[in-house]
Amino acid sequence: MSAKIDETITFECETGNYHTFCPISCVSWLYQKIEDSFFLVVGTKTCGYFLQNALGVMIFAEPRYAMAELEEGDISAHLNDYEELKTLCIRIRKDRDPSVIIWIGTCTTEIIKMDLEGMAPKLEYEIGIPILVARANGLDYAFTQGEDTVLAVMAHRCPEQEFPIGESKETITKTKLFPFPLLKEKKLVEYANHPPLVIFGSLPSNLVSQLDTELRRQFIKVSGWLPAQRYADLPSLGDGVYVCGVNPFLGRTATTLIRRKKCELIVAPFPIGPDGTRAWIERICPVFGIETQSLEEREERIWESLKDYLDLVRGKSVFFMGDNLLEISLARFLIRCGMIVYEIGIPYMDKRYQAAELALLKDTCIKMCIPIPRIVEKPDNSNQIRRMRELQPDLAITGMAHANPLGARGIDTKWSVEFTFAQIHGFASARDVLELVTRPLRRNENLDNLDRTTLVRKNNEFYTSTPR
Numbered sequence: 001m002s003a004k005i006d007e008t009i010t011f012e013c014e015t016g017n018y019h020t021f022c023p024i025s026c027v028s029w030l031y032q033k034i035e036d037s038f039f040l041v042v043g044t045k046t047c048g049y050f051l052q053n054a055l056g057v058m059i060f061a062e063p064r065y066a067m068a069e070l071e072e073g074d075i076s077a078h079l080n081d082y083e084e085l086k087t088l089c090i091r092i093r094k095d096r097d098p099s100v101i102i103w104i105g106t107c108t109t110e111i112i113k114m115d116l117e118g119m120a121p122k123l124e125y126e127i128g129i130p131i132l133v134a135r136a137n138g139l140d141y142a143f144t145q146g147e148d149t150v151l152a153v154m155a156h157r158c159p160e161q162e163f164p165i166g167e168s169k170e171t172i173t174k175t176k177l178f179p180f181p182l183l184k185e186k187k188l189v190e191y192a193n194h195p196p197l198v199i200f201g202s203l204p205s206n207l208v209s210q211l212d213t214e215l216r217r218q219f220i221k222v223s224g225w226l227p228a229q230r231y232a233d234l235p236s237l238g239d240g241v242y243v244c245g246v247n248p249f250l251g252r253t254a255t256t257l258i259r260r261k262k263c264e265l266i267v268a269p270f271p272i273g274p275d276g277t278r279a280w281i282e283r284i285c286p287v288f289g290i291e292t293q294s295l296e297e298r299e300e301r302i303w304e305s306l307k308d309y310l311d312l313v314r315g316k317s318v319f320f321m322g323d324n325l326l327e328i329s330l331a332r333f334l335i336r337c338g339m340i341v342y343e344i345g346i347p348y349m350d351k352r353y354q355a356a357e358l359a360l361l362k363d364t365c366i367k368m369c370i371p372i373p374r375i376v377e378k379p380d381n382s383n384q385i386r387r388m389r390e391l392q393p394d395l396a397i398t399g400m401a402h403a404n405p406l407g408a409r410g411i412d413t414k415w416s417v418e419f420t421f422a423q424i425h426g427f428a429s430a431r432d433v434l435e436l437v438t439r440p441l442r443r444n445e446n447l448d449n450l451d452r453t454t455l456v457r458k459n460n461e462f463y464t465s466t467p468r
Contacts, residue, residue: 008372009358009361009362009372009375010372010374010375011349011351011374011375011377012374012375012376012377013376013377013378014376014377014378014379014380014383015378015380016378016379016380016381016382016383016384017381018141018142018347018378019323019381019399019401019402020141020142020143020323020324020347020399021054021143021399021417022047022050022106022137022138022143022146023136023137023138023140023142023143023144023145023146023149024041024043024047024050024051024104024106024136024137024146025050025054025143025146026136026143026144026146026147026149026150027039027041027051027065027104027146028054028063028421029147029202029421030102030147030150030202030227031063031064031065032063033202033203033204033227033229034100034227034228034229034230034231035229035230036098036099036100036230036231036232037064037098037099037100037101037102037231038064038065038066038092038096038098038100038101038102039064039065039066039101039102039104040065040066040067040068040085040088040089040092040101040102040103040104041065041066041067041068041104041106042068042070042085042103042104042105042106042109042114042116043067043068043069043070043104043105043106043107043108043109044069044070044106044108045069047067047069047106047108048067048069051065051067064096064098066088066092068084068085068088070108070109081114081119082119082122082123085103085119085123086123086126086127089101089123089127089129089131090127093127093129098129099129099130099230099231099232100129100130100131100132100231101129101130101131101132102131102132102133102134102150102153103116103120103131103132103133103134104134104135104136104146104150105133105134105135105136105137106136106137106138107137107138107139109135109137110135110137110139116133116135117133120132120133130157130231132150132153132154132157133153134146134149134150134152134153135149136149136150141325141347141348141378142249142323142324142325142347142348143323143324143417143420144247144249144324144325144326144420145249145252145325147202147247147249147250148249148250148251148252148253149252150227151200151201151202151226151227151250151253152252152253152255152256154226154227154234155200155226155237155253155256155257155260155261156256156260157234158226158234158235158236158237158261159234159236159237160236160237160238161196161236161237161238161239161240161241162236191216191219191220191221192219192220192221192288192289192290194220194221194288194289194290195240195241195242195288196223196224196235196236196240196241196242197215197220197221197222197223197241197242197243197244197284197288198222198223198224198225198226198235198237198241198242198243198244198263199211199222199224199225199226199243199244199245199246200225200226200243200244200245200246200250200253200254200257201225201226201245201246201247201250202227202247203225203246203425204423205229206423207423207425207426207429208225210425210426210427210428211246211271211425211426214277214281214426214427215281215284217293217294218281218284218285218290218292218293219290220284220285220288220290223235223236223241224236226243226253237257237261237263238261238262238263239262239263240264241261241263241264242263242264242265242266242287242288243257243263243264243265243266244265244266244268244280244283244284245268245270245353246270246271246280246425247270247326248270248325248326248328248329248350248353248354248357249324249325249326250353251350251352251353251354254353266283266284266287267283267352267353267355267356268280268283268284268356269283269329269332269356269357269359269360270329270357270425271425271426272326272329272330272333272424272425272433273329273332273333273336273430273433274299274302274303274306274427274430275299275332275333275336275360275364276329276332276333276357276360277299277425277426277427278295278296278298278299279356279360281295282295283356298427299427302427302428302430305431306337306430306431306434309337309431309434309435309438310337310338310434312438312441312442313334313337313338313339313434313437313438313441314337314338314339315338315339315340316339316340316394316395316441317339317340317341317342317391317393317394317395318331318334318339318340318341318342318393318394318395318396318397318437319341319342319343319345319384319387319388319391319393319395319396319397320341320343320344320345320346320396320397320398320416321345321379321381321384321396321397321398321399321402321416322344322345322346322347322376322379323347323397323398323399323416323417324416324417324419324420325346325347325348326416326419326420326424327344327345327346327397327416328344328346328349328354328357328358328361328375329357330397330419330424330433331344331361331373332357332360332361332364333430333433334437335361335364335365335368335370335373336364336367336368337434338368340370341373342373342387342391342393343373343374343376343384343387344373344374344375344376345376345379345384346375346376346377346379347377347378348377348378349375349377381402385402385406385409388406388411389409392411393411394412394441395411395412395413395414395437395440395441396411396412396413396414397413397414397415397416397419397437398413398414398415398416399415399416399417400415400417403415412440412441412444413440414436414437414439414440418436419433419436422436
C-alpha cells in the first residue's frame with residue numbers, strides 16, 4: 001500500500017543575506033541582445049572593477065558599454081553631474097552612434113539620490129538620442145533582476161497598439177500567410193485569426209526563432225519580442241495585446257505591462273525543459289481558442305533523445321541554495337528527470353507571476369509520486385550548509401561564493417550563474433541543461449575509474465592496467 005503524497009507546497013522564509021552577483025551584470029547579455037544599444041553604468045570604482053572582471057573576456061569584442069565613475073566631488077554634490085554625463089553621451093554618440101543609450105544606476109546613485117530620471121529627458125532632447133534610466137543596483141534580490149528593471153523601463157517606450165480604421169480594440173488582427181512546412185507537407189500555413197501576442201524576456205536569436213517556430217506550428221503568430229534586436233523594432237503594446245514571459249525573474253516587467261500598458265498577461269509555466277515548453281505552449285493556445293497539435297508526441301521524442309542523460313541523473317539528489325530566481329523551473333525539470341530535490345532555496349518568490357510554474361511543480365511531483373520539496377525564500381546559508389551536511393546531496397546548485405567551500409566538504413557543486421548564461425529554453429535546449437547538471441557527476445565517475453586504474457612500470461615504460 002503506497003503512502004499518501006503531500007500535495008501542498010510549503011513556503012518558508014529565513015533571514016539570510018543575499019549572496020548574489022550585482023544586477024548591473026545584466027549589461028553582459030543585454031548589450032548583445034539589443035544590437036544598436038549602448039549601456040552607460042553610473043557608479044563608483046567598485047562597479048568598474050566588477051564590470052572589468054565579470055565582462056573582461058568581452059574586451060576584444062568592443063562591447064557597447066562604458067563606466068561613468070563617480071568621484072568624491074560628485075558624491076558630495078560639488079560638481080555638475082549633468083554636464084559630465086552630457087560630455088560622455090556626446091562622445092558615445094560620436095564614437096558609436098547608438099539608437100538608444102541606457103543609463104544603469106547603481107547603489108551609489110540610489111544612496112545619494114542622484115536625479116538620473118530628471119536629467120535624462122533634458123539630455124535626450126539636446127543630443128537627439130533616446131535615453132532610458134534603469135536602476136539595476138545591488139538593492140535587488142538577485143542579479144537577474146537587472147534585466148527585469150531594464151525591460152520594465154523599455155516597456156514604457158513601446159509604441160501604442162494601433163488598430164485598423166473601423167475596428168475596436170477588441171477586434172482581432174487580420175489573418176496572414178507565412179510559408180512553413182507542416183507535418184512533411186509543404187504548403188502555406190495560415191495563422192489563426194487572433195489578437196496580438198508579445199513575448200517578453202531576453203533570449204539569444206536562435207532561441208527566439210525556435211520558440212517562434214513552435215508557436216507557428218500551432219498557427220500562432222508572435223507580433224514581437226521585448227526586447228527586440230533593434231530598438232526601433234520594439235513591439236506595439238496596449239489594450240487588447242496579450243503578453244507572456246519566458247523567464248521567472250520578470251515580475252516587475254509583467255506588472256508594468258499590465259498596469260501601465262493595459263496588456264493581458266498569460267500566466268504560464270516557463271519554457272525550460274520539454275515539460276515546461278509544452279506547458280508554456282498549452283497555456284497560450286487556449287487563450288486564442290486554438291487546440292494544440294502533436295505536442296505530446298514532440299515532448300516524448302525529446303525525452304527519448306535524453307535517455308543517456310536520464311540514466312545518469314535518475315535517483316541522484318540535488319540541493320538548490322538560491323541565486324538567480326531560476327530555481328523553481330530548474331527543480332521542476334530535474335524532478336521530471338528523476339532526480340530528488342531536497343530543498344529549493346530562492347532569493348525572492350513572486351507567487352503571482354510564478355503561479356503557473358508552482359502549479360506545474362506540484363503536478364510534476366504528484367506524477368513522479370514524490371513529496372513536494374520545500375521552498376525556502378531568502379535562505380540563510382549557514383542553516384543550508386548544516387542541512388546539506390545531514391542530507392549529503394549528490395549535487396548542490398549554488399552561487400560562486402559557496403562552490404569551493406562546499407567542494408572542500410565533499411559536496412559536488414554547479415554554479416547557478418552558468419544556467420543564466422546557457423541556452424536552457426525550448427525543446428532543443430533540454431540537453432544543454434542536463435549537460436550542465438551532469439558535468440560534476442560525470443567527472444566523479446571518471447575519477448572513480450581513474451582510481452581503479454594503476455600505473456605499472458615495466459621495461460622502463462609506463463602503461464595502464466586495471467586490476468581484477
